[in-house]
Amino acid sequence: MGREVSESCVDSLLTEMVSSYCNRLYANKPELAAPRIEAIGYQVGHQLSERYTMERPRFSDHLEAIKFICKDFWSELFKKQIDNLKTNHRGTFVLQDNKFRWLSHMSVDPSSENGSTVEDNSVAAGESKATQATSMHLYFPCGIIRGALSNLGIPCAVSADISNLPACSFVIRIKA
Amino acid sequence: MAPVGPRSGDAIFANVERVNAELFTLTYGAIVRQLLTDLEEVEEVNKQLDQMGYNIGIRLIDEFLAKSNVSRCVDFKETAEVIAKVGFKMFLGVTASVTNWDADGTCCSIVLEDNPLVDFVELPDTCQGLYYCNILSGVIRGALEMVSMKTEVTWAKDMLRGDDVFELQVKLLKQVPEEYPYKDDE
Numbered sequence: 001m002g003r004e005v006s007e008s009c010v011d012s013l014l015t016e017m018v019s020s021y022c023n024r025l026y027a028n029k030p031e032l033a034a035p036r037i038e039a040i041g042y043q044v045g046h047q048l049s050e051r052y053t054m055e056r057p058r059f060s061d062h063l064e065a066i067k068f069i070c071k072d073f074w075s076e077l078f079k080k081q082i083d084n085l086k087t088n089h090r091g092t093f094v095l096q097d098n099k100f101r102w103l104s105h106m107s108v109d110p111s112s113e114n115g116s117t118v119e120d121n122s123v124a125a126g127e128s129k130a131t132q133a134t135s136m137h138l139y140f141p142c143g144i145i146r147g148a149l150s151n152l153g154i155p156c157a158v159s160a161d162i163s164n165l166p167a168c169s170f171v172i173r174i175k176a
Numbered sequence: 177m178a179p180v181g182p183r184s185g186d187a188i189f190a191n192v193e194r195v196n197a198e199l200f201t202l203t204y205g206a207i208v209r210q211l212l213t214d215l216e217e218v219e220e221v222n223k224q225l226d227q228m229g230y231n232i233g234i235r236l237i238d239e240f241l242a243k244s245n246v247s248r249c250v251d252f253k254e255t256a257e258v259i260a261k262v263g264f265k266m267f268l269g270v271t272a273s274v275t276n277w278d279a280d281g282t283c284c285s286i287v288l289e290d291n292p293l294v295d296f297v298e299l300p301d302t303c304q305g306l307y308y309c310n311i312l313s314g315v316i317r318g319a320l321e322m323v324s325m326k327t328e329v330t331w332a333k334d335m336l337r338g339d340d341v342f343e344l345q346v347k348l349l350k351q352v353p354e355e356y357p358y359k360d361d362e
Contacts, residue, residue, distance in 0.1 A: 003197040005292055006189065006267045008239055010200050012232045017207050020228055025214065036210055043206040048198065076196055 014102065018136050030132065034139050041143020042150070049148035052076060062174055065152045066093050073148060083167075091174040095145075100168035102141060103134065134162065145170055183245050185265025192243065192266065201295045208308060218305040225307070229314020230321075237319040240266070252348045253277070255325070256284050259316060259346075268292050276345075285332060286316075288342040299336050308336050313344055326350040 018037060026033040052073060059065040070082035074097070084096040138160040146158045154174055161169040211221045240246075244262050249255040253274075260272035270292065276285040293309050307313075313329035320327050326349045333343035 003269065003292060003295070004194040005197045005200045005269055007193040007195045008236065009267050010195050010203070012236060013200065013203060013207070016228045016232050017203075019231070020224065024227070025224070036214060040203070040206040040210050043209065044199070044202045047202050047206075051198065077199055079195075 011102075014137065014140060018133070018140070022133070022136050030136065034136065037136060037139040038143035038146075041140040042147035043143075045144035045147025045149075046151045047147075048076070048144070049073065049151040053152065059152060062091070062154060063087070065149065065154055066095075066172065068152075069145060069148060070095055077144075091176065093172040093174075094169050095172065096167055096169045098167045100141075100166065102137060103162065103168055104166060135160075138162070138168070142170065145172065149174075183243075183262075185262040185271060188243050188262070188266040189269055194269075197269070197292045197295070201292055201297075204293055204311070205297060208306075212303070212306075218303060222305075222307045222310050225310035226314040226317075229311035229316075230318035231314075232311070233315035233318025233320075234322050236267070236315065237322040240319065251281065252325070252351075253281055253284075255320070255323075256286065256346060259319075260286050263316075263319075264288070282348040284346055286344045286346060287333075288344070291335070291342050294336060297336065307331050307334065309334070309342065316344065316346060324352040326352060 017040065021033040021037055022030065026036070053068070059068060066085065066087075070085050074080065074082050078097070078101050080097075082095045083098040084094075086094040086096075142158040142160050146156060149156050149158075149172070156172050156174045158173075159171045161171060208221065208225070211224055212218070215221050215224065240263060243266060244258075246258055246262065249258060256274045260274045264270055264272045268291075270288065270290045272286045272288045274284050274286055277283070291309065293312070297308065299306060299308060309331070313331065317327055317329045328347045328349055330345050330347075331343070332345045333339035333341055335342055
């Protein structure tokens with residue numbers, strides 16, 4: 001068993017990281033804050049994936065690597081696996097976590113019936129503050145996944161879909 | 177009957193939800209790195225880390241009080257001991273020790289020999305002047321402010337700068353008298 005810290009340490013750090021970037025460093029400039037939060041996630045994912053694959057043979061194909069993210073990688077971070085994996089067999093994978101831990105402590109505005117989608121760093125205009133805050137929190141795990149796959153030699157784009165809260169789906173599009 | 181009085185740091189840590197420390201350590205490292213890129217000035221990064229810690233501290237104190245069952249500390253000496261033995265343990269899983277008290281009991285050192293924030297960390301020469309763990313001093317300052325103690329928390333020793341331990345100097349500046357929580361209607 002490796003070293004552990006209390007979950008509140010991670011929760012507090014993530015909340016404060018997002019709030020620092022969105023409310024202090026780049027207040028009212030989500031287009032500047034978002035890529036930075038994603039970049040922090042990318043770095044973390046890259047390093048974690050490096051550590052968790054040290055003693056493993058290389059993955060034979062994309063699906064094997066994605067399965068590793070769903071099982072081993074997710075378990076290390078969240079003590080559970082991804083609940084559902086779908087693919088169109090043309091480079092797009094959808095990973096669904098039925099109760100995504102990093103959203104379970106957040107209050108999400110119930111009036112935003114359609115939820116929101118974090119995509120390509122754009123934040124839809126007019127969405128409520130709470131929804132926007134949630135989107136900001138999702139750049140971090142999206143970055144983690146992108147960083148982890150990039151370390152495995154798979155360049156991709158990752159977005160998150162929270163239209164079925166508390167479930168969260170991560171959509172991975174592998175770049176040809 | 178349920179035991180009364182403060183719980184030990186070990187007992188609390190054993191019962192809280194815990195996560196893999198690598199995630200925490202690497203996330204903190206990535207934040208520091210990103211701040212260095214964005215802010216350029218090391219001094220600015222120190223300031224931001226302290227501010228982040230302060231904001232965390234003012235929220236974390238509630239969880240600390242709720243889980244530790246610590247009630248009012250008789251003096252600042254007890255407060256420092258509680259931070260070192262219970263606070264550090266229940267959140268970071270490590271214990272610290274308290275030393276170097278000054279004559280009037282308002283300034284001491286909290287010494288940390290083991291610090292999960294710096295696992296796998298090495299600072300490049302370009303980071304001279306960076307207080308890598310500055311978030312910790314901010315957390316202590318913020319948390320104490322919520323229990324009416326104004327403090328100044330500074331780094332006296334830093335293993336990333338070649339010292340043998342991490343040493344935080346905590347100086348009590350002012351004990352704000354507690355205000356009656358409800359204001360009378362005017």
